[in-house]
Amino acid sequence: MSSAVLFLKASLRNRSFLFWMVLFPALLMLIFGALYGGGGEEQKAxxxxxxxxxxxxxxxxxxxxxxxxxxxxxxxxxxxxxxxxxxxxxxxxxxxxxxxxxxxxxxxxxxxxxxxxxxxxxxxxxxxxxxxxxxxxxxxxxLGDGGSSTPLAMGPAIVATVLVLVEAMGAGITGTLGILSSVVSTGLNKRAAISKIGRLRLALAAVAATLLSSFVGIFAILSVAEAVHRVDVFMLVATWQLWASYMLNFLFFAGLALLLTNVVVMRKAEANTMMLVAVLLYLTFAFLTGYFIPIEVMPRDLANFALSTPTSYTAAFARSAVLGGMPPLDMLYYPATASLAVFLLGLYFFKPYSKP
Structure with missing residues (x-):
């Protein structure tokens, strides 16, 4: 019994344990409780x-x-x-x-x-x-392929569109944070400082590497969409609205990753802990802004929150274009401003190393 108590104390001191066993389940209860437990008045279609x-x-x-x-x-x-x-x-x-x-x-x-x-x-x-x-x-x-009446039903083309945009979110925050955190943990950030590699150059290099690597995930998504679900991949690739939305999502979350990296550099938290925070932010936006759960099944208050986020604009812009519509370009003013602001803020405050 004493050994069990020791293991329990060790687990409670572990930040990863607290995240996955306490914070993450509480977040899921908050999200799904709001979706299916009342959480405000129903929307009017x-x-x-x-x-x-x-x-x-x-x-x-x-x-x-x-x-x-x-x-x-x-x-x-x-x-x-x-x-x-x-x-x-x-x-x-x-x-x-x-x-x-x-x-x-x-x-x-x-x-x-x-x-x-x-x-x-x-x-x-x-x-x-x-x-x-x-x-x-x-x-x-x-319209489109989503002819089913089940709440989570989306046609294969729209599913592929959503997953591509989600890939931008996940790669932007976890990919960029992962690269920069490994640079800090291995001490390469100090070597970069000695070699007079500027902090902006280091940050942009990590962001560029993450962006390029994210296309591997996109290739996997589109390959399965074409091979299994017969999605017209060439149509998706030729839809510039999808890639404009992709870049805005990526820059927004890459900017968040740059800000989270500072916490690791200043040794306020371990890299693994900040990676969990990044995953939490990524999943929160994916679930609460209409990517995995349609906004039309959300209660009114939660739907209003979803519609206030820049990622809801990029999703609507890309989906409408993929379905054959011509969404107005001014839809991107707000998400473009928000994404550039967060990304530039991340670059401005990014510090590759802290002074002893």
Missing amino acids: PVFLYARGELGDVLREALNGTFDLRVVEEVRDPTAFVLNATARLRTPATLVVVNGTVVAVYSASGIWGPVVRGAVEGALYYAFYPNLNLPVNITLKV
Whole structure:
């Protein structure tokens, strides 16, 4: 029993143990508790209605209380309209088009699309009651490959897009921090100082090496996507919006890595501990900003937080382009400013060694 107590005391003094056994489970409880335990009011799905006549009036009244309904006066291309609205809102938009006795529902979400279609069908059955045969044809088109209604469903092309962007986040923070931490722990940082290698040159070299090595992970992602899921990899590679989003994600997290390296250099924490902090930040952004868990299944408060992060902009920008949309370039103003600010801040405060 005494040996068990000694092992317990040793474990409690180990920062890695405390991270994985205490802090990480608590974070998971916070995240998933907020997602599935209430955590605020539910979101209202953004629904656009383009209709005229009696059916339009019925649907306008029926959908207004349940959804965030917005009536539009003109829609030339329903698919382009939904993609542009999705990019602008950064949450999947749904469009209901009424043309005579035909009602078409277009949605960028495999979750909200069927819900809206069901609401439209229910409203029309109520309007035509007691007629048991609905004299209206209702169709649903979910844009992209994510036609499933399960909460975590995404099509293979979108999955590949998300994983590429997540690769940028993970490589930026853990890769850069890993290289610089090894330089510090092996004493090469002092040799660099003796050799008069500037701190900016050292930092940029580590960032460049990490960026180049991250393309190995991208190659693996795209290879599996093409071989197993028949994703058009050439389309993804040719989508410049994806790579613009990739670079912004990478620079943001590389800047965080430079700031975390200073803690190791000043010996305020061990390299392994800061690596765990880096993993925590990486997973937090991946889970809370719509990469692994769709924003549309989050409660309103958590969704508002997700939509305030720069990574939500890059995700929406890349996804919309991959689905065939043309997201506006001004969507990148905020994430570009945030990424450059964090990266330049990391470069400014980066210190490769501390004075004794």
